[in-house]
Amino acid sequence: MTVFVVSFGEKYEGGRILGIKDTLEKAQKLALEQETCFDGGWVPKKENYWENGCDFISVEEFEVQ
Numbered sequence: 001m002t003v004f005v006v007s008f009g010e011k012y013e014g015g016r017i018l019g020i021k022d023t024l025e026k027a028q029k030l031a032l033e034q035e036t037c038f039d040g041g042w043v044p045k046k047e048n049y050w051e052n053g054c055d056f057i058s059v060e061e062f063e064v065q
Contacts, residue, residue, distance in 0.1 A: 027059040
């Protein structure tokens with residue numbers, strides 16, 4: 001079974017898990033619904049990873065058994 005973990009944090013300071021979803025689409029939706037602290041919204045930096053100032057939000061895929 002595959003799950004998608006949504007994390008939010010501050011670059012170089014760590015982060016926390018916001019949620020775990022069963023599809024990539026649901027995980028991306030949860031990620032991008034999060035409010036930003038700075039103007040400009042979430043800026044994509046690489047696949048399933050966005051930044052806003054010093055903050056980041058990411059979606060990572062994991063296989064669970």
